Amino acid sequence: SQQGEEDPQALSIQEGENATMNCSYKTSINNLQWYRQNSGRGLVHLILIRSNEREKHSGRLRVTLDTSKKSSSLLITASRAADTASYFCATDDGSNYQLIWGAGTKLIIKP
Amino acid sequence: KAGVTQTPRYLIKTRGQQVTLSCSPISGHRSVSWYQQTPGQGLQFLFEYFSETQRNKGNFPGRFSGRQFSNSRSEMNVSTLELGDSALYLCASSLAIRNTEAFFGQGTRLTVV
Numbered sequence: 001s002q003q004g005e006e007d008p009q010a011l012s013i014q015e016g017e018n019a020t021m022n023c024s025y026k027t028s029i030n031n032l033q034w035y036r037q038n039s040g041r042g043l044v045h046l047i048l049i050r051s052n053e054r055e056k057h058s059g060r061l062r063v064t065l066d067t068s069k070k071s072s073s074l075l076i077t078a079s080r081a082a083d084t085a086s087y088f089c090a091t092d093d094g095s096n097y098q099l100i101w102g103a104g105t106k107l108i109i110k111p
Numbered sequence: 112k113a114g115v116t117q118t119p120r121y122l123i124k125t126r127g128q129q130v131t132l133s134c135s136p137i138s139g140h141r142s143v144s145w146y147q148q149t150p151g152q153g154l155q156f157l158f159e160y161f162s163e164t165q166r167n168k169g170n171f172p173g174r175f176s177g178r179q180f181s182n183s184r185s186e187m188n189v190s191t192l193e194l195g196d197s198a199l200y201l202c203a204s205s206l207a208i209r210n211t212e213a214f215f216g217q218g219t220r221l222t223v224v
Contacts, residue, residue: 033212033213035215042115042201042215042216042217042218043201043203043213043215044215045212045213045214045215048211048212088153088154090154090213098144098156098159098167098169099144099156099213100156101146101153101154101155101156102153103153104153
């Protein structure tokens, strides 16, 4: 079963706009990670946020974590065509070694 | 620093055959994890190895097996292939076995006909 559920499943926006996608999870976690995947290729790590952190920034990316709601959001500001990809959140389950993945949000940036 | 290398990139096999996929992690990384990715099921965890020991296993049948060598390179094997095994198989390496960033290879796309 999946720990993380991304929302929306797909998102299409104009270049230059901001994109927000959300991830909800079920159990207590140690950390939550966001990854990007282009066109069925390998995943690229974007950002890791620990359970005691509420917000983290990396370039045009901003991630928030609300452990009381068991949810996280990824904001991409000033989107570019190169941001077109699928975005996945991954969590551990707090006690196990494996990462558990959501189904992903497919983001399309229109020129 | 070289990234995670997976070979081969593409494979076409016939039902009933077996297949071995290879993964070379980033130098210095001792943890290797394997995932199966399909359009319908997303990323499913297969297993994780650390220092040649399997530390965790996902919910896959015994036809799926793996191992890790002393140089941290890993192989996974699928025996008696089924059509449903067609997928992108991803390998990820990391420094430790938990709470750390995972670096992924480009994957091996397996097609079973």
